[in-house]
Amino acid sequence: MTVLPYTPETPSQTAGPYVHIGLIPQQAGFDIFQNNFGNVLFVPETPGERIRIEGRILDGTGSPVRDMLVEIWQANAAGGFSHPADRQYNQPVDPSFRGWGRAGTDFETGVYAFETIKPGRVIGRRGHGLMAPHVNFWLAARGVNIGLSTRMYFADELIANAEDPVLRMIEPAMRRDTLLARREQRDGKTVYSFDIHLQGKRETVFFDV
Numbered sequence: 001m002t003v004l005p006y007t008p009e010t011p012s013q014t015a016g017p018y019v020h021i022g023l024i025p026q027q028a029g030f031d032i033f034q035n036n037f038g039n040v041l042f043v044p045e046t047p048g049e050r051i052r053i054e055g056r057i058l059d060g061t062g063s064p065v066r067d068m069l070v071e072i073w074q075a076n077a078a079g080g081f082s083h084p085a086d087r088q089y090n091q092p093v094d095p096s097f098r099g100w101g102r103a104g105t106d107f108e109t110g111v112y113a114f115e116t117i118k119p120g121r122v123i124g125r126r127g128h129g130l131m132a133p134h135v136n137f138w139l140a141a142r143g144v145n146i147g148l149s150t151r152m153y154f155a156d157e158l159i160a161n162a163e164d165p166v167l168r169m170i171e172p173a174m175r176r177d178t179l180l181a182r183r184e185q186r187d188g189k190t191v192y193s194f195d196i197h198l199q200g201k202r203e204t205v206f207f208d209v
Contacts, residue, residue, distance in 0.1 A: 017141040024069055026105035039103035041074075041116040046096040048077030048117030052191045053152065053181065056110045057139065060199030064110025068141035071102050072114055074134070079120035091123065118154070118190075124165055132167065134159035139196070149209045153196045170205055178204040 011076070053072070057065040075081050080091030082099040097117065120133055121130040131185045132153055139148040159181075161167055170176045181194035196204045 024067075024102070031208045033136055033195055037100070037102040039101050039112075039114045041072075041098050041101045041114065043096050044063060046076075046094065047189065048097070048120075050115070051118050052113060052115055052189055053135065053194060054111055054113040054191060055181075055194040055196065057105055057112070057141075057198065058200075059195045060076060062176060062200070064105065065198070066105055066107050068105045068139055069102065070105065070110075070112045071100070071138045072116070073100050073136040073138070074116065075099065075122050077117055077120050079121075079130075103209045105120040121160060130160070130163065132157050132164035134164075134166075137196070148198070149195065149207045151207070152181050152192070153179050154183065154192065156183045175203065175205050178202060 012135065042048070057068045057070070059065055073081075076094040076099060077093070077098045078092040078094065080093050082093065082095075082097065101114050103114060105114045116135075119133045119135065120168075121133055124131050134154075135152045137150045137152060139150075151166065153164070153167065155161075167176060167179065170179075178197065181192040184191050184193065198204070
């Protein structure tokens with residue numbers, strides 16, 4: 001056996017200019033995956049309030065990032081996740097709800113969108129209290145070394161938000177409102193608008209997870 005000499009770590013660099021082809025190939029016009037995970041998380045029989053989540057990812061200058069991968073992970077209407085590890089509190093499992101979605105920001109408008117249901121309140125870590133309804137976000141794109149994690153809360157859940165242990169850790173002066181999505185009715189549908197700012201004065205709160 002030959003022992004290779006020690007060599008220094010290769011310098012890191014950001015993802016290349018065509019990373020969106022690997023992350024969201026169908027949107028880029030390449031049909032390379034057998035199962036293209038989409039942005040619709042429910043089927044007709046899924047219980048819960050139908051909602052649309054949409055927004056833009058904005059860079060430090062306020063310009064939309066038009067080729068970013070956006071993934072979400074959320075609980076069902078009863079507050080249970082579609083994952084074997086989420087069984088310790090016996091939350092109801094909904095086999096008709098995937099709970100995970102993937103989309104890309106539009107190449108022209110920079111808008112991302114998901115069709116999903118409003119999640120229920122989730123039992124906190126170690127069974128301590130209830131978290132407010134929320135949706136977990138994960139972002140990746142060229143120029144981003146490590147995927148960014150954040151959460152979207154619902155601005156109309158005033159009581160639940162006031163009790164949420166994560167939101168309570170963030171002082172109002174520390175951009176707590178950057179995690180709140182506003183509700184509106186559009187063409188008979190409930191839409192929650194949630195823009196994410198990567199940098200700048202309105203930078204969204206991101207989490208080290």
